[in-house]
Structures are given as C-alpha cells and as structure tokens.
Amino acid sequence: xxxxxxxxxxxxxxxxxxxxxxxxxxxxxxxxxxxxxxxxxxxxxxxxxxxxxxxxxxxxxxxxxxxxxxxxxxxxxxxxxxxxxxxxxxxxxxxxxxxxxxxxxxxxxxxxxxxxxxxxxxxxxxxxxxxxxxxxxxxxxxxxxxxxxxxxxxxxxxxxxxxxxxxxxxxxxxxxxxxxxxxxxxxxxxxxxxxxxxxxxxxxxxxxxxxxxxxxxxxxxxxxxxxxxxxxxxxxxxxxxxxxxxxxxxxxxxxxxxxxxxxxxxxxxxxxxxx
Amino acid sequence: xxxxxxxxxxxxxxxxxxxxxxxxxxxxxxxxxxxxxxxxxxxxxxxxxxxxxxxxxxxxxxxxxxxxxxxxxxxxxxxxxxxxxxxxxxxxxxxxxxxxxxxxxxxxxxxxxxxxxxxxxxxxxxxxxxxxxxxxxxxxxxxxxxxxxxxxxxxxxxxxxxxxxxxxxxxxxxxxxxxxxxxxxxxxxxxxxxxxxxxxxxxxxxxxxxxxxxxxxxxxxxxxxxxxxxxxxxxxxxxxxxxxxxxxxxxxxxxxxxxxxxxxxxxxxxxxxxxxxxxxxxxxxxxx
Numbered sequence: 001x002x003x004x005x006x007x008x009x010x011x012x013x014x015x016x017x018x019x020x021x022x023x024x025x026x027x028x029x030x031x032x033x034x035x036x037x038x039x040x041x042x043x044x045x046x047x048x049x050x051x052x053x054x055x056x057x058x059x060x061x062x063x064x065x066x067x068x069x070x071x072x073x074x075x076x077x078x079x080x081x082x083x084x085x086x087x088x089x090x091x092x093x094x095x096x097x098x099x100x101x102x103x104x105x106x107x108x109x110x111x112x113x114x115x116x117x118x119x120x121x122x123x124x125x126x127x128x129x130x131x132x133x134x135x136x137x138x139x140x141x142x143x144x145x146x147x148x149x150x151x152x153x154x155x156x157x158x159x160x161x162x163x164x165x166x167x168x169x170x171x172x173x174x175x176x177x178x179x180x181x182x183x184x185x186x187x188x189x190x191x192x193x194x195x196x197x198x199x200x201x202x203x204x205x206x207x208x209x210x211x212x213x214x215x216x217x218x219x220x221x222x223x224x225x226x227x228x229x230x231x232x233x234x235x236x237x238x239x240x241x242x243x244x245x246x247x248x249x250x251x252x253x254x255x256x257x258x259x260x261x262x263x264x265x266x267x268x269x270x271x272x273x274x275x
Numbered sequence: 276x277x278x279x280x281x282x283x284x285x286x287x288x289x290x291x292x293x294x295x296x297x298x299x300x301x302x303x304x305x306x307x308x309x310x311x312x313x314x315x316x317x318x319x320x321x322x323x324x325x326x327x328x329x330x331x332x333x334x335x336x337x338x339x340x341x342x343x344x345x346x347x348x349x350x351x352x353x354x355x356x357x358x359x360x361x362x363x364x365x366x367x368x369x370x371x372x373x374x375x376x377x378x379x380x381x382x383x384x385x386x387x388x389x390x391x392x393x394x395x396x397x398x399x400x401x402x403x404x405x406x407x408x409x410x411x412x413x414x415x416x417x418x419x420x421x422x423x424x425x426x427x428x429x430x431x432x433x434x435x436x437x438x439x440x441x442x443x444x445x446x447x448x449x450x451x452x453x454x455x456x457x458x459x460x461x462x463x464x465x466x467x468x469x470x471x472x473x474x475x476x477x478x479x480x481x482x483x484x485x486x487x488x489x490x491x492x493x494x495x496x497x498x499x500x501x502x503x504x505x506x507x508x509x510x511x512x513x514x515x516x517x518x519x520x521x522x523x524x525x526x527x528x529x530x531x532x533x534x535x536x537x538x539x540x541x542x543x544x545x546x547x548x549x550x551x552x553x554x555x556x557x558x559x560x561x562x563x
Contacts, residue, residue, distance in 0.1 A: 011370045018362065019379050021438070025394045026382070028404060044404045086292045093289035105290065110559075112301050114552045116499030118521040119541035122528055123304035123311075146300025149293055178285055207387035209503045214529065225389045229507060239397060246390045257385055265381060269447055 029250075033243035040240050055244035065245065067220060068227035075137060075212070075223060076205040079144035080198050083152050086145065087197065088190065091156025092182050096168060106157065113150035113271075121214055128215065135218045143215070144205050151271045152197045158270070159193035160186065196267035199260055203253055224249045305545065312539040328539035338540060340515050341523040344429065345547075348497040348519065351433050351440075352490055358437070359444025360486075364478055366445070367452045377449060381442035388439070392507030395435045396422060428509055428516045436504055440496070444489055451485045452478060484558075491555045499548050520544045 032040050033055055035048040043049070059065045093099070094106045124143055133139040163186065171181045212223040222230075228245045257264060315324045332338050362380065366373045383391065398404050399421035406418035421431040459477050468476070479486075502521040505511055511518040511526065524544065527537035 008370060011365050011368065012372075014365060015362075015370070015372070015376045019376065022379055022383060022442075025391070025398060025438075028398060029390075029394050044407060086296065089289040090293040093286045097286040097289070099286035102286075109293070109297065111552045111556055112297060114495050114499065114548065114555065115301060115305070116521060116544055116548050118499075118502055118524050119308060119545050119548075120301060120304035121525075122534055122538060122541070123307035124300065126307070127299060127303065142296065143300050146296045149296060153293065203385055207389075209387075209389050209506065210525075213506075225387055228393065229389050242393065242397075246393060249387060250390055253385055253387070254382075257382065261378060264385070265446060268384070268443070269450060 026250075029243050029246050032240050033247045035240050037238050037240055055238075055240045056248070058238075058241050059244045059248065064219065064222070065227065065248070068222050068224045069248065071137075071216075071221055072206060072224040075140060075144070076202055078137070079141045079148065079205045080201040082141065083145045083148045083201055084194055084198050087149055087152035087156045088187065088194065089182075090149075090153045091160050091190075092186055094153065094157040095160035096163075096165070096186070097178065106153075109150050110154055111150075113154065117147060117210060121210070125214065135216060135221060137216075137221065140212055140215050143211055144208070147211075148201045148204065152201065155197045155267065155270055156190065156193055160190060163189050192263075195260075196263045196270070199256060199264045200267040200271060203256065203264065206253060308538045308541050308545070311535060312542045315535045324535075328535045329543075332536050332539045332543070335536075337515065337518065337523055338543070341518045341520045344517065344519050345498055347429065348433065348436070348501060349494060351437055351497060352493045355437055355440055355444055355493060356486065356490060359441060359489075360448055360478075360482075362441070362445045363448035363452060364474055366449055367478075377446060380445050383439045384442040386439070388503035389507050391435065391439050392504055395438075396508050399431055422509055423513055425513045425516045428513055432504060432508055432517050435508065436497075436501065439504075440493070444493075447485060447489060448482060451482045455481045487558050488555075491551060491558060495548065495551045495555065498544070498551065520547075 028045070031047055032044070034051050034053070035043070036050065036052055036054070039048060039050065090109075094102060128134055128139040128142075131139075133142075167185055167189070168181050171185045176184065207225060208223075209225045209229065213226050213229075216222055216226070228242070228249055231242060231245050311321075312328055313323060313325060314321050315328065316322070366377055370376075400406075401418075401420040401423065403421075405421065409415070409418045419427055421427050455477070459481070460473060463473050463477060499521070501519055502525065505517055505519055505522045506525070509517040511522045520540065521544070524537050524540050527533045527540065
C-alpha cells in the first residue's frame with residue numbers, strides 16, 4: 001500500500017513537470033503579448049505589471065493582419081467544405097457500391113496521403129500557370145483539396161462500411177435510387193465522420209505554410225501563417241507585437257480543441273492508423 | 276435497357292471528381308517530376324540530358340548533408356516512441372487527473388508549426404528566456420546560442436520537433452492500452468510481477484502492432500513533413516547543419532532556379548518516401 005502511494009506521487013511529479021514543459025512556451029507567448037516592449041526586455045517570464053492591449057491594436061492596424069486572418073478563414077472553409085463533399089461521394093462509392101476495379105482504385109488512393117508536398121510543388125506551379133490561376137485562391141484551394149482527399153476518403157469509406165446494408169436496402173425498397181439513398185440515408189448517418197474528418201482538415205489548412213507561401217505571392221492574398229512568418233522579420237524589434245500575432249493565429253485552433261477535442265483527436269488517430 | 280446502363284456507370288460518376296483532382300494535384304505532378312528530372316532547359320527549350328541532373332545532384336555535397344540530416348532526424352523516432360510509451364503507461368494507471376494530463380500533452384500536436392517555431396526561436400535565442408533561466412540558476416557557461424551554434428542547432432531543432440509531436444504518440448498508445456484486457460494485469464499481480472515486468476511482458480506485446488504503425492508514420496513525417504520547422508527556425512543553417520531534403524528542394528527551386536536539379540532531388544526524396552510508404556501499406560494489410 002505504501003509503495004503504491006509513493007509511486008503515485010512520483011507519477012504526479014513527473015506529469016506536473018511535463019505539463020510545465022508543454023505549457024511554458026504557450027504561457028510565454030500569451031503573457032508577453034500583453035506587455036510593452038520595454039517591459040518584455042526587463043521581465044520576460046513574469047506576468048505583465050502594466051497590462052496592455054496595444055500590441056493587438058498594432059497588429060491589426062499596422063499590418064494587414066485582419067486581411068490575412070480573413071484570407072486564412074476563406075481558404076480553410078472552402079478547402080474543408082469541398083474536400084468533405086468530394087470525399088463523401090467517393091467514400092460512398094468505395095464503401096457501398098460494387099464496381100470493377102474498386103479495391104484497386106481505393107488501394108491506389110490510400111498511399112497518396114503520405115507523398116511529400118515539396119516534391120510536387122514545381123509541376124503544380126506549372127499546371128496552375130497553364131490553367132491561368134497564378135495568385136488566385138482557387139489554385140491553393142484545389143491543391144489543399146487534393147492533398148487532403150486521400151485521408152478524408154479513407155476515413156469516410158471506413159466509416160460508411162460500418163453502416164449496415166439493410167438500411168440502404170430498405171431505402172431502395174422504398175423507391176430510392178443510389179443518389180437518394182446517399183442523400184437521405186447515408187449523409188445523415190455520416191455526419192459524425194464528416195465532422196471528425198473536417199475538423200482535422202480545418203486544423204491542417206489553417207496551420208499550412210508551404211503551399212500558401214509559394215502560390216500566394218500577392219500581399220492581399222497572404223495567409224495568417226505566411227503573414228506571421230514575415231511579420232517576424234519586420235517587427236523583430238517589437239517582440240510583444242509578434243507574440244500578439246501568434247496568439248491571434250492560435251486562438252481559433254485552441255477554441256476548436258476545447259469544444260471538439262473528442263472528435264478532433266479521434267480523427268487525427270483514425271487517419272493514420274487502421275481501426 | 277438504358278436504365279441499366281446508367282446504373283452501371285454511376286459508381287464511376289461518384290469517384291470522378293476525386294480522380295480529376297488527384298490526377299491534377301498529385302499524379303500528374305509526380306509523373307512530370309520524374310520525366311523532367313531527365314531534361315534541362317537550354318534557351319527556353321526542353322533538352323533530354325539523361326542522368327546529368329542526377330550526376331550534378333550527387334556531386335553536390337549538399338545532397339549528402341541533407342540526406343544525413345534526415346537520417347539523423349530518424350533518431351527522433353525511437354526517442355519519441357520510448358517517451359510516448361512511458362508517459363502513456365503512467366497515465367494508463369489512471370493516476371489522479373490523467374484526463375487533464377492527456378488533454379494538455381496533446382496540445383502541441385494541434386498547434387501550427389510556424390507558431391511553435393517562432394516561439395521557440397525567441398525562447399532559445401542567445402538573449403532569450405532559456406538562457407536567462409540558466410544564468411539565474413548560476414549556470415552562466417551553459418547559456419549558449421542554441422539555434423545559432425553549428426553544434427547545437429540540430430539537436431535544438433530535434434527537441435522542438437519532439438516537443439511538438441510527443442502528444443500524438445501518447446494519445447495513440449494510451450487508446451490502445453485502454454483496450455488491453457485488464458485480467459492480464461490482474462493475473463500478473465497475483466504472480467507478483469513488478470511494474471517493469473508487466474510493461475515488458477504485457478504492455479509491449481499487446482501494443483506491438485500499434486508501435487509498428489507509429490514508427491513507420493513517424494519515419495515518414497521525419498522525411499516528408501519537417502519543412503516548416505526548418506523554414507521557420509533555421510532556414511537550413513547555420514552552415515547547412517539543419518539542411519534537410521525538403522528544404523534543399525525548396526532552396527534549389529525558389530532560391531536558385533535550378534528547377535531540373537531540384538526535380539532530380541525530388542525523385543530521390545520520392546523514392547525514399549515510397550520505400551516507407553510501401554512498408555506502411557504492408558503493415559496495414561497485415562492487420563486485416
């Protein structure tokens with residue numbers, strides 16, 4: 001009994017130290033976003049003595065921060081939405097329809113989720129140029145959808161496989177064709193899987209850097225992640241303003257995590273490991 | 276008759292959008308990269324040059340530095356695996372507050388790499404917080420330029436990557452451990468097994484398949500998904516000490532304009548990635 005209690009204390013000490021290591025960088029970022037630069041220089045770790053919102057005001061007024069935020073929001077919403085729709089259709093076909101080459105085609109899609117994006121950037125750039133879509137949101141949305149599709153289809157198909165055929169058969173007896181069966185039976189049942197995979201996609205697009213860096217060179221189209229990376233170079237002297245920018249970029253993701261942790265974590269695990 | 280024909284076509288209609296998009300975004304680009312890696316552009320004309328781009332890439336020591344650094348990053352994988360397993364098995368005992376710990380440990384995994392990279396670059400600066408803590412603790416000579424010193428930059432970046440990725444492994448392993456039959460542990464307790472014996476003889480064998488998955492996925496990540504860390508924290512420096520294949524490709528194409536050599540290096544990266552992806556697929560199938 002005594003030994004067990006001793007081990008409990010060791011575990012708690014270990015976990016609390018781990019929590020400190022995890023939280024400290026986030027604490028550092030948040031706390032310093034409310035300090036003046038002068039205070040930051042003298043007091044990097046403590047809580048602000050003179051609490052100020054000026055850094056947030058500066059971030060939005062001095063730089064097109066609002067624009068960057070909006071750009072990220074548009075790309076994230078559009079890419080997640082289209083990925084969901086396209087994956088819903090494909091997932092349904094792979095899970096519930098019989099056709100020649102089904103397993104082969106599905107087997108070809110799955111490994112595409114691990115292809116390194118950097119290796120495809122040059123040809124993607126040339127294809128986008130031929131399509132006349134250089135420096136457009138559509139180009140980046142298209143690439144995001146393409147990169148997210150394999151994983152999303154994989155999740156949707158695995159989920160839809162668990163829906164009993166009898167439900168679809170019943171719908172067919174009631175006179176539904178495959179389109180109606182999808183719309184009225186499958187879609188409502190797939191809402192949890194759709195939410196789960198969309199949350200993973202939303203977090204991924206919001207955090208994405210490389211593709212938006214390469215494909216959106218126009219200042220007015222820049223995303224938040226590219227923005228804060230450039231921001232660092234321009235505001236190097238005013239670190240609290242940079243920290244305010246980082247907080248603004250992080251808050252949406254943390255909100256999602258707080259309210260939908262179960263779905264988000266489930267999706268992230270299911271995407272990489274077979275159930 | 277007509278109706279039947281329509282019925283036969285429809286599955287392909289459902290997967291058509293997927294195939295058009297994947298063709299455009301992934302398949303055609305891969306084929307293009309492979310083909311173009313044997314060509315070069317001379318006076319706006321595409322000229323076949325055989326293996327020239329590969330010879331030039333292989334002769335450049337940067338390629339070997341980048342490959343070596345990616346291999347060094349692979350060392351993060353056993354570290355991540357062991358630490359994640361250890362943390363997961365502590366939480367598995369349902370210590371007080373384990374749900375809270377699990378939630379907190381997962382946070383870095385959902386954060387954006389640019390955000391993490393920028394925060395850590397301020398923490399690890401020579402005049403940054405980390406060093407001021409060391410100085411306050413009287414360890415003046417331990418206060419070093421963590422990202423600027425050629426000897427320290429790579430380990431520092433690796434630590435940041437581990438910090439960011441650790442939560443995924445913990446949650447993954449913990450989820451698997453939760454499904455282990457409790458009675459296995461109970462009968463081991465009856466036999467008087469120690470914590471370590473139970474870990475080695477029950478926990479590890481029961482989570483073996485998930486460990487295999489984790490190791491492969493994480494290897495793929497260390498090869499194909501570390502660009503952001505390098506771009507934000509070190510830009511491959513100092514002195515190419517943190518140069519990785521992804522960053523080399525980016526630098527060759529958008530910094531130097533050596534598109535065809537960049538594509539030859541891309542093919543090398545794709546080959547290395549395919550080996551890992553193939554192993555991943557084999558392990559996935561084995562599970563069936």
